[in-house]
Amino acid sequence: MDQVNQHGLARIRSNYSRLSEKEKKIADYILQHPKAIIHHTINQIADELEVADSTVFRFCQRVGFKGYQALKIALAAEMATPVTDIHEKIRAGDDVGTVSEKVFRSNMNTLEDTLKVMDQKALYDAVAALIVAEKVEFFGIGGSAIVSIDAYHKFLRSGMQVHANLDAHMQLMAASQLSAKDVAVIISHSGSTKDIMDILHVLRDKNVTIIAITNFAKSTLSKQADILLYTVSDETEFRPEALSSRIAELTIIDALYTNVMLAKGESAQQALQDMRKAIALKRL
Numbered sequence: 001m002d003q004v005n006q007h008g009l010a011r012i013r014s015n016y017s018r019l020s021e022k023e024k025k026i027a028d029y030i031l032q033h034p035k036a037i038i039h040h041t042i043n044q045i046a047d048e049l050e051v052a053d054s055t056v057f058r059f060c061q062r063v064g065f066k067g068y069q070a071l072k073i074a075l076a077a078e079m080a081t082p083v084t085d086i087h088e089k090i091r092a093g094d095d096v097g098t099v100s101e102k103v104f105r106s107n108m109n110t111l112e113d114t115l116k117v118m119d120q121k122a123l124y125d126a127v128a129a130l131i132v133a134e135k136v137e138f139f140g141i142g143g144s145a146i147v148s149i150d151a152y153h154k155f156l157r158s159g160m161q162v163h164a165n166l167d168a169h170m171q172l173m174a175a176s177q178l179s180a181k182d183v184a185v186i187i188s189h190s191g192s193t194k195d196i197m198d199i200l201h202v203l204r205d206k207n208v209t210i211i212a213i214t215n216f217a218k219s220t221l222s223k224q225a226d227i228l229l230y231t232v233s234d235e236t237e238f239r240p241e242a243l244s245s246r247i248a249e250l251t252i253i254d255a256l257y258t259n260v261m262l263a264k265g266e267s268a269q270q271a272l273q274d275m276r277k278a279i280a281l282k283r284l
Contacts, residue, residue, distance in 0.1 A: 008074040009034060010113040011063045014215060014232040022051050023059045030075075038076045042068040107247045113232035114248040126211045126227045127259040130160070133183035133209070138164040139171050140187040141195045147187045147213075147249045154257045158264060159271025168195045175199050180207040188212070189231070189245050191219030200224055213249050 012027050019027055029049055030037055037045065045068075046053045057067060065071045090102050130136060136155065140148035145166050152164035165171050178184060184203050188196045191214040200221060203210055212225035215233065222228060231248035261268045 007078055007113070007116040008063070008065070008071050009078060010116050010232045011065075011074075013113070015063045019059070019062060022055050023062060025049055026051065026056060026059045027063075034075050035079055038072055038079065106244050110231070110233045110244045110248050111251060114230070114251070117230050117232055119228070119230070122227050122229055123255065123259075126229060126256060127263060129183050129209050129211065129227060130185075130256065130260050131263050133160070134181040135161040135163070135178065136183045136185065137174050137178060138162070138185045138187070139175070139196070139199050140164075141168055141171075141193055143243070143246060144187040144189060144249070147246060147253065148185070150250060151185065151187070151253045151257075154253060155260070157272050157275050158257070158260055158268050159274075160260075171195075171199055172202060175202040175208075176206070178203065178206050178208045180209075183209045183211060185211045185213065186221060186225065187214075187249055188221055189215050189249075191215065191221030196221060213252050215245060 009031065012030060016024065016027055026045070026049060029045070042053050042056050046056050060068050060071045063071070065074065090099055094102070138148035138151045140146070148164045149166065152162055155162040163174060165174060175184065186196060186199065191212065197220055200210070204224060210225045211227045211229065212221050213229045213231065214221055215231055229252050231245045231252070233245035233248060
């Protein structure tokens with residue numbers, strides 16, 4: 001994906017909690033003065049913030065750009081088509097209605113930012129890999145495990161051989177039974193938990209195609225997955241970013257499922273009809 005279209009502000013917000021104190025200082029300045037960055041050199045920014053040029057350069061790489069110039073180009077494109085930031089911080093004194101509205105708007109913001117960084121080629125590759133897979137296994141730990149079960153629940157309607165399990169040990173066992181003809185979909189906000197790393201190690205040994213749904217950050221999962229689908233989310237005092245990213249993960253799963261169903265055509269529709277007929281037995 002072209003870096004110009006990868007929206008610098010969303011990237012910075014997504015990676016903020018992982019930055020060093022000096023890098024957060026740079027991030028704060030850019031988030032508060034994005035238009036100023038477009039007209040400043042890397043030396044001017046470094047002097048303004050009293051940091052080294054190399055610190056600014058490393059910051060740019062930490063948030064996913066090749067360098068300062070690439071970040072400036074992304075910000076310039078973003079400023080040309082500004083998007084109002086509808087996200088507001090939740091405060092302890094907010095009433096129920098205000099908190100609810102802010103939660104809704106936070107989720108809307110998460111979806112908007114995730115859509116901005118969505119790599120269309122990666123989405124296409126993920127759909128193509130799912131369609132030809134002999135078996136698809138969904139993996140996730142903790143809160144992400146719930147998303148993996150939702151994915152299983154959806155894709156079961158497609159007629160494909162799909163599986164998911166909540167238990168980490170069972171997931172490891174399932175990973176060991178996959179092959180190069182199969183696809184593993186790993187859902188992990190951080191992309192770096194030990195359980196996920198263990199599963200990733202087994203999958204790599206078995207040459208399984210790996211689709212990762214993860215936050216826009218440099219992690220072991222991001223480096224080792226074959227196909228990357230990123231989410232973007234903000235963190236607040238009352239709502240950790242992993243919580244708000246869940247809506248983006250679920251939406252990516254929805255997009256994959258809908259595309260697969262369309263691509264499989266009549267066979268998927270027949271599988272869906274068979275499942276509806278079976279479920280009808282449960283109705284009174």
